Amino acid sequence: MDIGTIAGKVWKTLDKNGEMTASALVKELKSTNNEVMMALGWLLREDKLKVSKAANCTKYGLK
Numbered sequence: 001m002d003i004g005t006i007a008g009k010v011w012k013t014l015d016k017n018g019e020m021t022a023s024a025l026v027k028e029l030k031s032t033n034n035e036v037m038m039a040l041g042w043l044l045r046e047d048k049l050k051v052s053k054a055a056n057c058t059k060y061g062l063k
Helices: 003-017 022-029 033-045
Strands: 049-054 057-062
Touching: 003 022, 003 033, 003 057, 022 033, 022 057, 033 049
Parallel strands: none
Antiparallel strands: 049 057
16 A cells, blocks of 8 residues: 555554554554554654653654
8 A cells, every 4th residue: 555645544544542652553444564664764754753752652743
């Protein structure tokens, strides 16, 4: 699948649900871990996401 399409789905999911972990996004989108990670990288490079870390948990959310 096209990474840009998955990035759009990630953005819409975060817009709907708020901050989520990468593993939660994988489950929600029924995509592979690699696809979600590439989509997150795409959105991070475009400066669309914020990242919050607490202990061993990294969450991604929209800016």
